[in-house]
Amino acid sequence: MSLSNATTNASLSLQPAVETDAIIIGAGPAGLFQAFQLGLQGIQAHLIDALPHVGGQCSQLYAHKPIYDIPGIPVCTGLELVQLLEKQIAPMQVTRHLSQQVQTLQALDDGRWQVGTTAGAMFHTRTVFIAAGVGAFVPKALKAPGVDELGTGQLHYHPQQLDMAAGRQALVYGGDEEAVAAAIDCSSSAARTVLMHRRDSFNAEPAQLTRLQQLRESGAVEVLIGQITEVRHGDGLLESVQWMDGEGNEHLQPVEQLLVYQGISPKLGPLTDWGLALERKQLAVDPATLATSAPGIYAIGDIVSYSGKKRLILCAFHEATMAAFAAAEYLQGSKPLLEYTTTSARLHAILGVSH
């Protein structure tokens, strides 16, 4: 599913509720390590993220930049840290639900929680772990008259697959690496590929820019410098876009598939409407348990506030550990034992370690 579906109303395609003990909202470093710590407690979790991939800020904002303050790892990039976390949680069999934003969180009569996503997925869970960071990473919407009236399947935000462009008139709107890559990809299958950007300057790797230049010269990609001012359709079917060039002149461009790459940025979204106690738009938690103001709901990572909180990955790892112990006690009704991964046969069985 592409990010374009992330804005779909949850009520459109409701599926039967998934019954589970734990839901983790957010698959950044905090959410990933939460899955690991819950796994050690014998609690299987479902992991939900608005992005089509895991890693949160590490993969979205600084994938190739170095981090120097993860204990035991002198240096690694954001992406490398995410890959290591993925490897670590592999034995936990976490079910992922990506490209969908958690929209609703409601109490059920039996003490459980109902979690609903923008993709129509519904969960009934005994505990919820909010690891929402600085908010859900969602694409910046195209703001132009006519956009809201378009039927589905014609406007796509940061799509991962470009099959919809095959044999069609495709317009890629944006100037970053993803937009350039999409235009290059579309040129081999679309009936016509247009790349539109505000300036004649694109932000991509040199090899990609060279390829784009070749495709421009051969006519396989037509580059237009300007901005979309209106989306035109007939009965919801995309027909063309009206666009304005640098001199303020308006033009019409026939389009069947519109691929928008205006960037992805974090938005707190519905989280602040869930009735949980907040402190300056952060979730207030007890630092000993990471419990929020609602029973069975814990919060960790950048989204939380408590005295002395530091927005660092290693602090999020500690919080995930504390929350997992607290949740195990909440679910089992007794304090879990503290066991070492070095020596515990029970933990070795969970981790798939053979003796």
Ligand SMILES: Cc1cc2nc3c(=O)[nH]c(=O)nc-3n(C[C@H](O)[C@H](O)[C@H](O)COP(=O)(O)OP(=O)(O)OC[C@H]3O[C@@H](n4cnc5c(N)ncnc54)[C@H](O)[C@@H]3O)c2cc1C
């Ligand atoms: C440039 C930069 C460099 C940094 N360098 C360091 C460093 O060197 N060391 C360090 O310790 N920290 C560093 N940080 C901070 C670190 O990245 C954060 O502390 C960390 O990412 C927080 O992890 P998190 O999992 O809490 O949140 P995030 O990484 O923000 O992940 C939250 C995830 O939740 C998802 N989400 C939110 N709401 C919803 C919803 N309603 N439904 C579905 N999904 C949702 C988001 O899409 C996101 O993927 C850096 C940050 C930046 C920006």
